[in-house]
Amino acid sequence: MIDLRSDTLTHPTPAMRRAMAEAEVGDDVFGEDPTVRALEEETAALLGREAALYVPSGHMANQLGLYVATRSGEEVWAHEHHHLIGDEQGATAVLARVLPRMYSGEPFPRQELLESWIAGVGDVHRADPALVWLENTFSGQVLPLAEQRRVTDFAHAHGLRAHLDGARLWNAAVHLGVSPAEVAAGFDSVSVCFSKGLGAPVGSALVGDTDTVRRARRGRKLLGAGMRQAGIIAAGALHALRHHRERLVEDHERAARLAERLEGLPGVSVEARTNMVLLTTPEGRAGRYLEAIAAEGVRAIGGGARVRLVLRQEITDSDVEDAAKAITRAAASV
Template identity: 70%
Template sequence: MLDLRSDTVTRPTPQMRQAMAEAEVGDDVFGEDPTVLRLEQETAALLGKEAALYVASGHMANQVALNVAVGSGEEVWAHQGAHVLTDEQGATAFLARALPRAYDADEGYPPQDLLERWAEGIDDVHRARPALVCLENTFSGRVIPLAEQRRVASFAHAHGMRLHLDGARLWNAAVELGVPPAEVAAESDTVSVCFSKGLGAPVGSAVAADAETINRARRVRKLLGGGMRQAGIIAAGALHALREHRDRLADDHRRATHLAERISGIPGLEASAHTNMVWVTAPEGRAADYADAFAAHGVRCIPFDRETIRIVLHLEITDSDTEDAITRITKAAAQV
């Protein structure tokens, strides 16, 4: 079975397991775990920030960042498909106590005219105060151009708002753009990154920002029950992934492009690749039928909506596996 549902399904490599088994540990709640400290320091340096905080998940990373940026009842602006709105069980409203304001845009980021409209009457005492703009890079695998990030960040800062970048797959964006990760994170006040998606660690994400913000974030992590003791065991897996698995993301992108090209040659299907994701368009309303057929032929993927299937390449998938997937998908599609 080829599992292409997500890049979170990977298992630790033997080298990663060894690093975890040999990890030097301490009590991280007391700030005494040396492996966690190294992970946080290296993550902050890569992202061009003063400090970073290791947390259990991307969900927690985003909610920690929102909690330090937004007061009760203040607005958070985000794409209607953003992870902070659609995949965190309403935590932006429940935990961060924020008022989400969602926009729609094919590109994944807000156009200038929308920002200007939403900022009208920003000081009106009748409305919630806008406090934060959230961007996501990559967004459904699509890379947001850095010029657009800078534009949105500049607008946010000019209007007294902060910018949070959900960079769960920021590492993919940096590889695709051919720039250092710090350049992708440069305009953000807070940025979250994931170690368990493209990088293949078993657990963990991080929030990075200036030192004062991370001091506050550490208290929010504890408030959310996220204090961990001898966390160096899992942090070692993340640290190994950070050091060893970033450059190889280009292989996932290359394989995704090849897979999309071959799927587009199958009658009835169209596909496009964005970084390590392939988006397959099926005949109207039949995405689930095709996904079930693919699974029956040994390729697991996710029907994203009624017409779209998501396929994700990751570090366990080789060139040979990619060719195998093409063969299996071709046979499956012929039987739908």
């Protein structure tokens, strides 16, 4: 079975396992784990920020970013398909207790939409906005940095903060040929993931200024995620950060190759986005395609009209060729 459901499925490499086994550790709740501290300091430096906080998951990094930037009853502006909205169990309402105001279509809000939303501020009937949310990459799609800057500049000009869900920020940086700090520029807080494309077994980070991270650290403890000798898992993330960022281009190249092999599938459009290939099928038929693809030995995820295939470190050139043949056979059977 060739498993293309997600890049989170990657196993630690032998070198990563050695780093984890040999990690120097301490009590991180007391700030005394040297490996965690090294990971946080290197992450903050790469993203051009003062500080970073290591957390167990991207979900938590996002929720802490929301928690420290808002007060109960305020608004966060986000896309209807952002991870924050559709994949975090409604935690915006449960934890930070804020109201999402959502837009659709393109992965960033148009200027006229922002202007119309900000025009209503001060109306006693509506929630006050506090935070603008972006995601890069967005379902594998890289956002233009000029659009990010436009949105963050607007937010700051009107007294709002801006957060970037950068779970796959590393992929965006490689695709654009820029530093991670350039992708993160302009945001008050940024979340990044170590367990997706970078292939570490556990963890994400929230970065920002010193006060933002201090408050997020208290929030992490509030949620019961104070970790003790966490250097064992942080070592895997640190190894990934130091050794696996540049190789992401290989995943992008394999995704492009897989998309090329799948061009021409009857009734299906094919698009490569960084390390993902998206198949758009007739509406409502993604489930049938997923079943047929699985029967041919390839695992994927999707719903509605879309099937998603994700390339990662353990997927080889041979796997790409075999997957392309299997998916072609599956599409013919559907």
